[in-house]
Amino acid sequence: MIRSASRFLACLLFLAAVQAGVARAADPNAADSVAMDWSRVPEYRMVPGDKLSIDMGPKPDPSDEFLREVTIRPDGRITVYPVGDVVAAGLTPMELQKSLVALLSAALRLPRATVEVVSSAANQVHVLGRVLHPGSVPALAFMTVSQAVAAGGGFSDDAARNSVLLIHREGARTVRVTRIPLDRTLKGQSLVDPVLSRFDIVYVPRSTVGNLSVFLTEFFEGAGSAVNTTRMGWEMFNLDRVYTTRVFQQP
Numbered sequence: 001m002i003r004s005a006s007r008f009l010a011c012l013l014f015l016a017a018v019q020a021g022v023a024r025a026a027d028p029n030a031a032d033s034v035a036m037d038w039s040r041v042p043e044y045r046m047v048p049g050d051k052l053s054i055d056m057g058p059k060p061d062p063s064d065e066f067l068r069e070v071t072i073r074p075d076g077r078i079t080v081y082p083v084g085d086v087v088a089a090g091l092t093p094m095e096l097q098k099s100l101v102a103l104l105s106a107a108l109r110l111p112r113a114t115v116e117v118v119s120s121a122a123n124q125v126h127v128l129g130r131v132l133h134p135g136s137v138p139a140l141a142f143m144t145v146s147q148a149v150a151a152g153g154g155f156s157d158d159a160a161r162n163s164v165l166l167i168h169r170e171g172a173r174t175v176r177v178t179r180i181p182l183d184r185t186l187k188g189q190s191l192v193d194p195v196l197s198r199f200d201i202v203y204v205p206r207s208t209v210g211n212l213s214v215f216l217t218e219f220f221e222g223a224g225s226a227v228n229t230t231r232m233g234w235e236m237f238n239l240d241r242v243y244t245t246r247v248f249q250q251p
Contacts, residue, residue, distance in 0.1 A: 043092040048074045049121025052088070054100070055114040069118060082107050093117060125196050127152035129204035130159035139200075144193040145180055148202045160205045161186070166194060167201035 046052070051071045070078045076089030083103040088096050093115040104111035124136040125148050132153030140147075145166055155161055161183035170176045184190035196202070 043094070044117065044120075045090055045092055046072060046096070046117065047089050047121050048072045048076055050088075050117055051119045052078065052093075052096075053116040053118045054080065055116075056100075056104070057112045072121075123198045125198060126201045127204075128201060130156040130206050131204055132156055139196060139198040143196050145196065145202055146182060146185060146193050148196060149182070149204065152202075155204060158206050163205055165201075165203040165205065166196075167203060168197065169199055 049072060051069060053067065053069050055067045070080070072078055072088045076087055077085045078088045080086050080100060080103075083100075083106075086096075086099060086103065091099070096115045097113050100113035100115070101111050104113065122136075123139045125139045125143065126136050127148050128134050131149055132155075134152060137148060137151040143151075145164060149155065149164070162181045164180045164182040166178045166180055168176050168178070178194070180192060180194065181190065182193075185193050
């Protein structure tokens with residue numbers, strides 16, 4: 001009975017947070033994401049698994065176009081005729097276009113290239129630990145930590161709401177971990193609710209994490225039991241170091 005009441009209370013807290021967001025959206029003085037300056041939003045950077053359409057301009061036959069679709073391989077490269085392998089992962093479409101034009105200029109006269117992302121690789125974040133439905137969820141635009149937890153079914157009864165961990169990849173071989181007191185955010189005592197990037201991991205521990213470094217050692221070195229690396233994908237391999245920060249932790 002107590003367990004059911006706790007789950008019901010958790011659901012009410014999330015519904016209240018959603019209703020508050022709706023109320024702010026209805027307020028004409030509230031910020032409007034549609035009216036925001038999208039030119040200041042960072043450009044999309046491609047990753048392995050993204051499918052690209054590359055238009056290299058017309059062939060000698062006017063009825064034909066040098067148009068092809070390629071998928072970025074796990075090594076981050078694509079094969080482009082006649083230059084061969086080209087690194088695409090980590091670049092924006094515009095950066096890849098400039099790179100292709102520079103490479104093609106050695107073989108073609110007045111080369112051109114237009115790159116379009118036809119479909120992106122699994123755009124997901126991973127919600128693990130003490131949530132009702134742990135797993136991978138779609139990373140919607142501007143998804144926050146609390147929204148990811150809600151997508152995972154909300155906290156379980158024994159979740160440490162004051163010690164939610166956000167694990168973010170920062171390069172090929174490093175990650176950064178931030179501890180977030182999400183209970184304060186849900187109670188309206190804090191505005192801390194970071195926006196997620198794809199492949200981020202939100203981990204809800206069973207109880208308060210007293211020694212973060214010990215937890216991280218167990219989490220990553222014991223990956224066989226804590227993380228299904230096959231499901232998590234290429235982003236979880238080859239870690240040299242883990243940085244921790246408590247920027248979002250409030251007294």
